[in-house]
Amino acid sequence: MATKKTKKPGDTSLAKEWKRLEKQYVKTLGKDAAGHHPAELEPRVLAFQHEFDLTPLLPSEYLQFVKELGYRWVSTGDVKLAFLPPRWMLSLSQQMGVPGHKWEAVREEREAGTHNYRFVMFASSDINDVNGYCFGKSEESDELVVWNVEDSLPESELGSFSTWLEQELGALSEALSELDEENEEERELGEPLGLEGESLPVAVKASKKKGPEELLAAFPRTEKELTLNGRKLGELPALIGEFAELERLWLGSTGLKQLPKELGLLGKLTKLDLSFNRELQSLPPEVGQLQNLESLNLKNTGLTSLPEELGQLERLTFLDLQATELKSLPACLFQMKSLKTLDLYWTPIPPEEIEKLRRALPDCKVGTL
Template identity: 60%
Template sequence: MPRKPVSPVTQWKRVEKQATQALGKGAAGAYPEALEPRVVPYAAAFDAAPLLPPEYVEFVKALGYRWLAGRSSALGFLPPRWRASLSQQMGVPDREWNEVRAEREAGTHTYAFVMFAARDLDDVNGFAFGPGEDGAAQAVWSVEDSLPVERLGTFPEWLAGKLAELSEGLDDAQEGDTSVEPPDLEGASLPIQVKVKAAAKKKGPEALFDAFPRDSKELLFNGRKLGALPALIGEFTELESLWVRTTGIKQVPPELGRLSKLKKLDLSFNPELTELPAELGDLASLESLNLNRTGVTTLPDPLERLTRLTFLDLQSTPLKALPPVLFRMPWLRTVDLYWTTLPPEEVERLRQALPECKVGVN
């Protein structure tokens, strides 16, 4: 009589027990279902349910969004909002990324792939559900550098193979061996308590920012519809990088100038942001300023105090003339002016004034 196949849930439990016995309790865990990434690439959501095989649905219903780390590799199952965010960042085989991105921005894209597991977050690397071969049921695909590259079989087949790899690596584990780090979803997510704080204290973007420690070194909110950059940003005096791309902000508060340690500031893709406060000249450590596709028409004169600023992106801005302050900043090394309507003679004058700076134009 043939033996009954071992279920994916049972297989996972066995290898997880083996991993924790060999490497300690830190070799396994679970991500909270409520985890929400700080970055939401596109506002238009999509329904992932039709792309999720029933075996996977049963697996996460039984175990949740667990992760397992061996001696040389790790695997983590993505909670729903992470699943959607990373799926939006994936490319599509045999299609130009610019076309795919335009569809997703417009909310017209038909998704054929959905990320469900990750190995790391530096680039989108992991596994997605996608079309099976010749009309077969959903298959697992490997995802490398944000692009599905190869079918790997059904979910039960793929999981059995991954668990076998992890198990094999544990067979000769010795005392003192440690596991590799799992994908750091929690470190790149919004604090789970943000909704509680929003209800109890503040509303809107103030509540979101208020949920983060004031000694944070990086805040990344690309794609989140903030609508405004709150004045309490000035309390994050240890901040080194601030990313608020595509957030709908219309102005920058003068309190931003208090961030004396800020090195990178990305305000790009906010077309209603038309002017910058003079207090930006107080950002003594600033090295990179991205204003791509904002509505700024000039720059405040105090920027000439930013002697560490080497990169300035002014692509696709409605500049009619070059801001005079640029000619007083010989330390600039890159100024992007692509897709602007600036007179060629002005651009040439800037090149003459800043001979060591690369000035990019159409």
């Protein structure tokens, strides 16, 4: 009597089919045609500080699939598909719009933490334009189905996860069979979405518990760019002064209340973004040491004044002071002859002061309302 073959726990037919597809890709194109994303990958940037629970929007068959396989990807170079790790699902879901709603209203809700999320993006072939696939309830019922996402907006229902994946497996297999051998040298294989390059080092996966100093400590001191927009830092550690090669520093919406004097040690810095830190009320005088700084974004901060040392920045061409708490023009602005763009929209600065500044800086475009 034949022994009945037992099914391994969690071993689904969909997972088997994906494994079979991966083998085809690797056999045809080599090991760089398939791989996986570490579950711990954390985006350097989050669009909004307020987060939400993904779980209610994830169907059980998807959860079973990633439990067995993790977050896999395949790529022919032109045709690709990648399953997103959890924190990237959150990040891209924050960037998605909602059908029938203006993005401005959705953004205001998400900034305030009052938005009711209806969709979770879980797979993609292009994160730059937020294209891919998300889960959301069907328009016909409460069933969680897959939606097609184009330019950050869910557009149409594609059925259950199993139905969608079966179709994707067929399309990916067909793309592999139709490859042109003559163009083999032009193919760019490897991790298709570039997530690892846009993520925090895996070593800082528990950074929210350890604090901002542990977060910075995980990066090489030779970094030329740090993008931490949307991270809940609260403070910028003095450790930032060790990043002597840094050229661009993005710290928008990070909850900063003050900046360390060590910021002035970043002599190669050309761009500094401190926007949307409403509790940041002052800058240290050491910012005057940033002699290579060309762009400074202070939009929507709580600044009520600027240090006079800011006038020493001879290469600064762009300064954004939109929606700050400045009630009069700091004297240092009249010294900044290299300025080409100065944004003063939504500030209570008297019009006569602004006209005086325009005469003092005739080559600078001063924006106001």
